[in-house]
Amino acid sequence: MHGQKRDEYKARLKDSATAKKLALKAQQWNALSQTLLKRQHKTQEAPKNVQADAHQILETLHLTEKLLAVNPDPVYLWNFRRELLLNPCLPTTDGSFLEQEQLLTQTALQRNPKAYGAWFHRKWSIRHHLQKSTDNDPDSKSVLQAELGLCGELLMLDERNFHCWNYRRFIVGIMLEKLMTDGQSAMVMDGEWKLEGLLEDKCDVIGAQLTTKSVADEDVALANKAVALEVYQLLKLEWDFTTEKIEQNFSNGSAFHCRSKLLPLLLQLDTGSGDDVRTEYFQGELELIRNAVFTEPDDQTSWWYLRFIISWANPRNKDDCKTEDMELFQSTLYEEWMSIHELVEGEGGKCKWGLLGLHMIASEMCKLGEKGGRYEGENWEKLSKSYLVQLRDLDPDRRSRYDTMME
Amino acid sequence: MSSSIPFYHNLHVQYIQSLASKIDSPTSYEGAVTEHLRMSGIYWSITALSLLLPAEQVDQAMNLTSCCNIENTSTSPENKTTEGTKNQSIVDFVHDCFDESTGGFGGNKLQDGHILYTLSALQILAIANALQEDRFLQIKRKVIQFIQSLQQSDGSFAGDKWGEIDTRFSYCALSSLSLLGALNDDSNHTVNVQKAAEYIASCQNFDGGFGCHPGAESHAGQIFTCVGALSIAKRLDLLRDVDLLCWWLCERQCDSGGLNGRPEKQADVCYSWWILSSLSILGRVDWISKKKLASFILKCQDEDDGGIADRPGDMVDVFHTFFGIAGLSLLGVLHEEEGGILKVLDVENGEEGGEERKAQYRRIDPVYALPTDVVRKLQLQGQIWNPNKDSSLVDDRLRSYSIYNGDM
Numbered sequence: 001m002h003g004q005k006r007d008e009y010k011a012r013l014k015d016s017a018t019a020k021k022l023a024l025k026a027q028q029w030n031a032l033s034q035t036l037l038k039r040q041h042k043t044q045e046a047p048k049n050v051q052a053d054a055h056q057i058l059e060t061l062h063l064t065e066k067l068l069a070v071n072p073d074p075v076y077l078w079n080f081r082r083e084l085l086l087n088p089c090l091p092t093t094d095g096s097f098l099e100q101e102q103l104l105t106q107t108a109l110q111r112n113p114k115a116y117g118a119w120f121h122r123k124w125s126i127r128h129h130l131q132k133s134t135d136n137d138p139d140s141k142s143v144l145q146a147e148l149g150l151c152g153e154l155l156m157l158d159e160r161n162f163h164c165w166n167y168r169r170f171i172v173g174i175m176l177e178k179l180m181t182d183g184q185s186a187m188v189m190d191g192e193w194k195l196e197g198l199l200e201d202k203c204d205v206i207g208a209q210l211t212t213k214s215v216a217d218e219d220v221a222l223a224n225k226a227v228a229l230e231v232y233q234l235l236k237l238e239w240d241f242t243t244e245k246i247e248q249n250f251s252n253g254s255a256f257h258c259r260s261k262l263l264p265l266l267l268q269l270d271t272g273s274g275d276d277v278r279t280e281y282f283q284g285e286l287e288l289i290r291n292a293v294f295t296e297p298d299d300q301t302s303w304w305y306l307r308f309i310i311s312w313a314n315p316r317n318k319d320d321c322k323t324e325d326m327e328l329f330q331s332t333l334y335e336e337w338m339s340i341h342e343l344v345e346g347e348g349g350k351c352k353w354g355l356l357g358l359h360m361i362a363s364e365m366c367k368l369g370e371k372g373g374r375y376e377g378e379n380w381e382k383l384s385k386s387y388l389v390q391l392r393d394l395d396p397d398r399r400s401r402y403d404t405m406m407e
Numbered sequence: 408m409s410s411s412i413p414f415y416h417n418l419h420v421q422y423i424q425s426l427a428s429k430i431d432s433p434t435s436y437e438g439a440v441t442e443h444l445r446m447s448g449i450y451w452s453i454t455a456l457s458l459l460l461p462a463e464q465v466d467q468a469m470n471l472t473s474c475c476n477i478e479n480t481s482t483s484p485e486n487k488t489t490e491g492t493k494n495q496s497i498v499d500f501v502h503d504c505f506d507e508s509t510g511g512f513g514g515n516k517l518q519d520g521h522i523l524y525t526l527s528a529l530q531i532l533a534i535a536n537a538l539q540e541d542r543f544l545q546i547k548r549k550v551i552q553f554i555q556s557l558q559q560s561d562g563s564f565a566g567d568k569w570g571e572i573d574t575r576f577s578y579c580a581l582s583s584l585s586l587l588g589a590l591n592d593d594s595n596h597t598v599n600v601q602k603a604a605e606y607i608a609s610c611q612n613f614d615g616g617f618g619c620h621p622g623a624e625s626h627a628g629q630i631f632t633c634v635g636a637l638s639i640a641k642r643l644d645l646l647r648d649v650d651l652l653c654w655w656l657c658e659r660q661c662d663s664g665g666l667n668g669r670p671e672k673q674a675d676v677c678y679s680w681w682i683l684s685s686l687s688i689l690g691r692v693d694w695i696s697k698k699k700l701a702s703f704i705l706k707c708q709d710e711d712d713g714g715i716a717d718r719p720g721d722m723v724d725v726f727h728t729f730f731g732i733a734g735l736s737l738l739g740v741l742h743e744e745e746g747g748i749l750k751v752l753d754v755e756n757g758e759e760g761g762e763e764r765k766a767q768y769r770r771i772d773p774v775y776a777l778p779t780d781v782v783r784k785l786q787l788q789g790q791i792w793n794p795n796k797d798s799s800l801v802d803d804r805l806r807s808y809s810i811y812n813g814d815m
Contacts, residue, residue, distance in 0.1 A: 002717050002724065006709060009722040023434035030433055033442070037517045074443035076518040079569055120571045160672070162624045169622060193622070207609070207621030211559055211570030253670045257624040260613035300658060300670045307651075308613040397696035398657055404694075404794075 029070065036063050040080060054091050057084055065104055072108030072115040082124065098143070101125035106150075113154065119163045123170055123210055127189045130174070140178070147171045152241075159245060160254050169193070169206045169258075172238060179230050188212040195265070198228055203264045232269035235262055243288075250292035256305045263312065282313045282332065290339060293353070297343055303353040307360055310336075314364075330368055334376055337361045352395050359387035412705040414735065418713030419728065420459055423452050424468050426725055445515045446504060449497055450527040451729035453534055457778050458736050458769055471497045471535050498537045501528045505546055509568065510553030521567045522557055525550065526579040529586045533781050538586070551589045551597070554580050558598045562606030563620070573619045577607055578632035581639045582775060585787050590639070604642035607633045615652035627659060627668040631681040638688050638774050641790040643811045649689060649792060656682050657694035664699030665718065675717045676707050676727045679734030684773035687737060687802065689792045701740045704731045733771045741768045770804050779804045 012018045039060050064081040067074075084090065085097070101121065108118035126147065130140055151168040154161060170191035177187045177194055190208035239262050245255035263281065270277050286309065292302035310333065311317075315325035337358060344354035365380035385406065392402045430438040430448070441448060456465045466472055474496040495503070504513045504524070511520020512528035529550075532538050557565045557580060564576040581603060584590045589597055610617045610633060616625025617633035630652070637643050646652065659666040659682055665674025666682050679700060686692045706719040707727070714723030715731035735741050769778040774789040789808040793801055801810065 002721075002727075004722045006716065006720055006722045022436035026434050026436040026439040029436075029439040040517070071440050073440070074514070074518075075521060075566070076443060076513065079519050079567070082569060116571070116573075120569070124569070160669070162618070162626065166619065166623055204609070204612075205622060207572070207623075208559075208561070208563070209572055209620055211565050211572060251671045254624050257612065257614075261622055304614045304655070304670065397660055397699060398694060400693040401654065401657060401691075 029067070032063060032067055036060065036067065036077075036080065039063075054089050057087055057090050060084055061090075068104060068118075069107050069111070072105075072112055072118040075117045078117045078121045082121070085128075098125060098129040109154070113158060113161055114163055116163070119167055120210070123167065123191065126171075126174070127210070130187075130189060144171055144175055155245065159249060159252050162254060165254050165258060166209060168238075170209050172234065173206055173209075175234055176231060179227055179234065182227070195231070198231060199265070199268050201264075201268060203268070204261060205265070206261065228269055229271070232266070232271070235265055235269065238262055239266060246288065246292070250295055251299050251301050253301045253304070256301060260305065260308055278313070279328065282309065285309045286332070286336060293340075293357075294343060297347060297351050297354055300353055303357060306357060310360065310364065326368065330365070330375060333361050333364060333368075337365075349390065350394060352391065355387050355391050355394065359384055359391070362387060412702065412708075414705060414740070415708050415710060415713055416459060418709070418711075419715070419732065420456065420468075420713075422709075422713030422723070422728065423456050423459075423725070426452055427469070443514045443518060444524070446501070446512060446524040446527040446531070447514065448725055449500070450530050451725050453497070453531055454771070454777065455725070455729040455732045457534060458732050458741065458771055461769075466535070469497060470495075472537065474499070497531060498535050498540075501531055501537075502542060504528065507549075510546075510549035510556075511567065512550075519567060520553060522554065522564065522576045522579045522583070523566065525553065526583045529583050530775075530777060533586055533777060533785060536784075538785075547587060551584070551587055554583055555598055558603065562599060562602030562604070564603070574607060574610055574617060574629055574636070575619070575632045577603055578636040578639075581636045585639050585775075586785065588785075590788065600640050601642070604637055604640040604645055607636050607640075608642070608645035608647075611647055611652075615648055615655045625655070625669065627656070627666070627678050627681045627685075630656065631685050634685045634688055635774055638789045638791065638808070639787075641788065641809060641811075643688075643790050643792050646792075649794075649813065653686060653689050653691040653694055656686055657691065660695045660700065664696065664701075664703035666695070666700065673718065674703065676704055676715055676734065677717065677730040679704055680730040680737070680776070683734055683737045684776070687773035687791075687805070690794045690801075692737075692802075697738050701735060701738050704734050707731060733776065736768070736771045737773060772804060774808070783807060 039056070061081065061084045064077055064084065068077050068081070072078075085101075102125065105118045105122040105125070108115055112118070126143070129143070133140055148168065148171055151164055151171070154164045155168075158164070173191040173193050174187070174189050177189060177192075180194060180198070181187060190210050190212040191206065192208040193205040195203075195205060239259065242255040242259045242262065245252050246259075263285070267278060267281060272280070285305075289302045289306045289309065292299070293306075313329060313332075315321045315329050318325070340354050340357045340361070344351045344358065347354065362380045362384040365375055365378070366384060369375055369380060388402050388406050392399050395402070426448075429435055430441070430445075432438060453465065453469060453471065456469060460468070474494060500516075501512065503516050504518070505528075506513050506518070506520035509520035511522065511525045513519055513521065514524040518524075529538070532543060537543060557567070557576065559565065559572070563572050563574075564580045565572055566576045580598065581590065581600070584598065590600060591597070606621075607617070609621045610619075610623070610629075612618060612625045614625050616627075617630045618624050618626060619629055623629070634643075634646075634652075637645060643649075658670070659668070659678060661667055661674045663674050665676065666678035667674050668678050668681070682695075683692065683700075686694065703719075704715065707716045707721075708714070708731075709716065709723045712723075714725070715728040716723045717727050732741075769780060771777070772779045772782040775782050775787060786807075790811055791801065791805045791808045793810045793812055
């Protein structure tokens with residue numbers, strides 16, 4: 001009854017027509033699932049019998065479809081469906097397997113866009129279909145592209161649906177795998193972004209979303225310049241997708257999260273010359289954040305991303321940290337500080353996230369300061385403390401944290 | 408802030424006790440669509456009731472270990488379905504859900520074994536003190552093998568043989584093995600706990616949080632499973648920037664006092680558990696306003712029929728009832744001796760909670776989501792983060808765990 005108003009719900013239950021309807025639905029469900037369980041021949045004592053009757057298999061398959069379309073949550077139903085689909089006695093109908101499963105999962109997801117079982121089944125179905133088709137099948141490309149399109153549509157309905165974002169990354173993982181292996185070897189298609197050999201520095205990448213039998217590493221990575229460009233282009237498209245989502249709504253934490261994973265990858269794959277590219281991205285991200293926080297200062301989404309960007313851009317994290325890099329970083333931070341300072345002033349000082357941002361920069365300045373903690377004449381330690389005092393008053397619920405920080 | 412909302416103890420007890428007969432009815436729509444997770448539903452109701460009544464009363468009221476009291480007269484033999492719990496105890500039901508072909512427990516009878524329901528089953532058996540029964544000892548090895556079979560080469564866990572990967576399953580696996588005393592069983596090729604922990608650590612994101620798999624967005628529920636799993640594995644040292652994580656968690660508190668699961672989402676009572684337990688393990692419960700959270704949870708109660716909902720004014724369900732009560736327990740609201748913030752009021756008697764009422768409240772453990780006495784009895788292992796360096800500040804219910812101070 002998650003998210004349903006109590007008074008309405010209780011009134012519905014009291015309404016005899018509704019009560020009768022629900023009771024009937026319950027009985028129908030119970031009858032169907034009983035039938036199904038009997039067909040599974042599953043008992044405590046004996047293992048399942050493999051059904052050899054093609055007609056019966058189709059009938060049972062149809063039964064699972066009826067149940068799952070109504071309630072896509074039971075994993076055991078999806079399991080049973082998969083067993084039937086893998087049954088060698090199932091009559092083969094070329095080409096319609098994927099469509100059938102796509103249609104069912106789509107119906108299921110319209111019912112419950114967060115049903116784990118439906119999303120997993122779709123991943124399984126895509127992989128199953130692609131494993132059966134040949135490596136250079138042009139159909140694969142359009143299938144994968146269509147899946148990205150579906151994600152786009154579903155994210156228009158709920159831009160924070162993490163199942164959908166995960167699925168999108170799953171599809172991109174398969175696309176990357178195709179590029180990396182040049183379609184020459186068996187792909188595992190577990191959704192993991194396998195970019196070893198292409199990246200010099202280790203990055204967090206997307207992990208596997210389903211299990212696969214492990215494939216020897218030699219089969220997987222074929223890093224070469226041509227592939228690097230295609231990989232870059234694919235990831236750049238994803239980057240642009242996150243930009244689009246953020247521009248539609250700055251409050252899209254899911255898009256910012258995705259961006260945080262893409263940024264380090266793009267930096268390594270972007271063929272612009274080293275330091276300028278890093279600075280470009282840094283400035284670009286700061287501008288994106290600035291637009292967001294000036295539009296809606298109290299929305300915390302982009303403030304979390306700001307904290308990440310500042311940490312990411314810190315030259316101290318690089319191996320070859322030059323003095324010029326530190327100076328540029330420090331001056332950029334200072335500009336950012338002035339910008340946020342302006343924002344907070346504009347809010348009459350009552351801007352919690354702005355103050356947190358100011359404190360973050362002030363703390364960083366303290367760490368960076370070689371001139372006894374001063375830069376452009378500001379006493380960063382003093383500023384840092386004053387921000388905490390203001391935050392303590394403005395955000396009393398989290399007073400204890402500010403007290404800890406003051407120690 | 409209104410501090411006068413009572414905790415409707417008796418109503419919640421009645422609500423929980425009446426669930427079984429409602430849900431098991433063949434005309435219950437709710438029962439039908441939740442049939443697949445009955446095992447978890449039973450765990451939520453048993454554990455919630457365990458926080459409100461002494462163990463013996465829970466046993467009697469819920470037919471936990473025996474089925475002599477079949478209270479509800481609306482049942483009849485014809486009503487017995489594959490998932491009915493009538494005419495059998497809950498422990499009987501749990502055993503009926505054992506899936507011989509996999510070694511796991513299904514969500515209901517004749518359903519495939521899955522790690523989620525395996526944990527729920529073991530949690531129920533732990534509360535019922537049934538893990539040493541012969542009939543369980545006979546299948547114990549199979550259950551351990553089922554869990555072992557789910558671990559992947561990267562340390563992650565699948566939910567079942569079909570291969571969905573999710574950090575929830577890592578938590579379920581480690582917690583289950585811990586309950587079985589099989590976490591560190593070198594002689595029997597148990598799971599690789601270190602690899603499991605390293606995999607979980609690889610799921611940490613830019614904001615300090617954790618998602619379902621590496622690269623997935625931070626979410627309070629997943630954070631609990633990851634922090635809980637690292638606690639059981641005693642590898643909290645693998646957490647990067649704990650202060651950032653705790654900050655992110657405490658910023659889940661909204662103006663209403665409730666907690667949300669991600670930035671700019673709505674507050675929901677269940678996050679009272681996922682976040683509070685994580686903050687308990689990490690020693691930062693004081694970074695939220697306990698008073699306002701308690702007030703929010705109390706506002707989510709149904710003052711007519713009992714139970715707790717996801718947010719004020721919504722319809723209650725057993726899931727949110729459990730997490731709401733568990734949250735109040737972790738806050739210390741149900742336990743006056745912890746300097747509880749709000750008095751426990753007995754609405755029916757119109758008086759403040761007496762000594763007997765206070766003494767009845769068992770506490771909940773934040774790592775295992777079980778009553779603390781059950782955790783202690785089984786001597787379950789775990790680890791907590793103590794940022795204060797002063798061990799006297801560690802919450803009483805966490806004292807049996809090893810303490811990590813953050814020093815390398």
